[in-house]
Amino acid sequence: MNAGTGSPEPRETLAAERASALERLGGLEREFTGIVDSSASANTDDEHDPEGATIAFERQHIAALIDQARQHLDAIDAALRRVTDDTYGRCESCGQPIAPERLAARPTATRCVACASRR
Numbered sequence: 001m002n003a004g005t006g007s008p009e010p011r012e013t014l015a016a017e018r019a020s021a022l023e024r025l026g027g028l029e030r031e032f033t034g035i036v037d038s039s040a041s042a043n044t045d046d047e048h049d050p051e052g053a054t055i056a057f058e059r060q061h062i063a064a065l066i067d068q069a070r071q072h073l074d075a076i077d078a079a080l081r082r083v084t085d086d087t088y089g090r091c092e093s094c095g096q097p098i099a100p101e102r103l104a105a106r107p108t109a110t111r112c113v114a115c116a117s118r119r
Contacts, residue, residue, distance in 0.1 A: 010079070010083050010088050010089070010103070010107065011080065011083050013104075013107050014076055014079050014080050014083065014107055014108075015080075017076050017107055017108075018073065018076045018077070018080070021069060021072050021073045021076060022073065024069050025066065025069040025070065025073065028062055028065050028066045028069055029066060031062055032059065032062045032063060032066060035055065035058055035059050035062060036059065038055075039055045039059070072108070075108040076107075076108055078108070078110075079107060079108045079110075082110075089103060091110070091111050091112040091115050092110045092111060093111050093112075093115035094112065094114070094115050096112055097112070098111070098112045098113075099112065099113060
């Protein structure tokens with residue numbers, strides 16, 4: 001905990017976020033494998049079978065969520081490196097501190113609100 005604020009240290013927050021992201025990624029990967037396995041045994045044709053289009057959509061949807069989870073995990077790992085480098089909480093654009101409220105809502109933030117809104 002940060003002294004006086006009662007808020008957790010960035011490393012603790014990011015570690016919890018990382019554990020949650022890994023759990024989500026694992027669940028999505030299991031779901032993807034299940035869809036692929038069931039579609040392989042069902043012998044559906046994505047192009048001609050009405051069920052095939054639905055299965056293809058589900059597979060692509062889960063694949064997109066997996067990519068998103070991996071990107072989030074990469075952002076968490078980058079934030080943990082910034083904690084180690086003592087640059088966490090500083091805007092990568094202007095160098096000013098990122099508001100604690102922004103970091104509480106988005107622990108992987110790399111820009112202050114002003115710089116992020118200019119993007």
